[in-house]
Amino acid sequence: LSEAKAGAKANMPIRDFFLHRSGLKPFIPFYESTLKKGKPSKKFYRDEFSLKFPIQVTDSLYLHKGWNDTLLNRVLRSETTTPGKMVYSDMGFYILKAVNEKLVKQSQHDFLMPIYAQLGASSMGYLPLLRNPVENIAPTEKDKTFRKTLIHGYVHDPGAAMMGGVAGHAGLFSNANDLAKVFQMLMWKGTYGGEQYLRPETVQRFTQKVMNDGSNRRGLGFDKAETDTTKASPCAASCSASTFGHTGFTGTAVWADPDKKLLFVFLSNRVHPDAENKKILELSLRTKVQEQFYKAVEQRRPDGKMPKGIY
Secondary structure, eight states: OGGGTTSTTTTOOHHHHHHTOSOOOSOOOGGGGGEETTEEOTTTEESSOOSSSOEEEETTEEEOTTHHHHHHHHHHHSOOOOTTSOOOOSHHHHHHHHHHHHHHTSOHHHHHHHHHHHHTOTTOBSOGGGTSOGGGSOOOOEESSSSOEEOOSSOSSHHHHTTTTOOSSSOOBOOHHHHHHHHHHHHTTTEETTEEOSOHHHHHHHHSOOOOSSSOOOOSSSEEOOOOTTSOOSSOTTOOTTOEEEEOTTSOEEEEETTTTEEEEEOOOTTSSOTTOOHHHHTTHHHHHHHHHHHHHHTOOTTSOOOTTOO
16 A cells, blocks of 8 residues: 555554454544534534535445545554554454455455356445335444444444444444355355356465464454353354454454364344443353253254254
């Protein structure tokens, strides 16, 4: 990226973004500098679309056109703390989006949508209100600090919202069935419906554990099952070491276990109406539900049917 050439991040390895070990801050509240007395400033926002204010944040909030570049530059200028240490950060994915768009010479939205369509994943994509009635979309938080409204049909993440809902780290919407199609394609080594979307070696490279020294359980972008029994795992204890997937801030999770041929999709809007609702985490609900599916598979009767009462 030309924007990075003069800065301290010019030689930062892209692999470190995927492994969350680049030293970038976990989160930057970009929106705070666009507020005046706690409300969106007229300097940066309008309540109607225009060529000068085209970035739609909500139904009635449009951001100045210069902010996509501003966000990237702020990430590139941000301080780094502990390079080499695993600290989850979305910031590298702002940079990865810019890299991807430079390579494919089109927006990430335009690049990805035909791929999802070919997969038959018609619900999946950015900007869901272009394809779905709002009642088909789960609301998230009643945002009291930035957008001052219920977030419904727009991306929950404030930085992604300031990018018009198309970001490298957030903004994708999907139903469970279509999300399963993408991960089934990955479990089938890049093939789905007779089409080869990714090379098998590419899928293997990104979904396998990268570091073998115990410092980082992750694949490239994908999270992995924790094999060190002294540490908490993000997925069920019965997951094999080949399991890969991810969890999301709004409570979502998807885990693919190629060895045991089990795919688990859990969609939630746990941040509704308030992001302080952490019951899913406190109760370890996702991993407990996932564990029940492993038990159900293990307890199949000889005829292949589930035992009575398993659910």
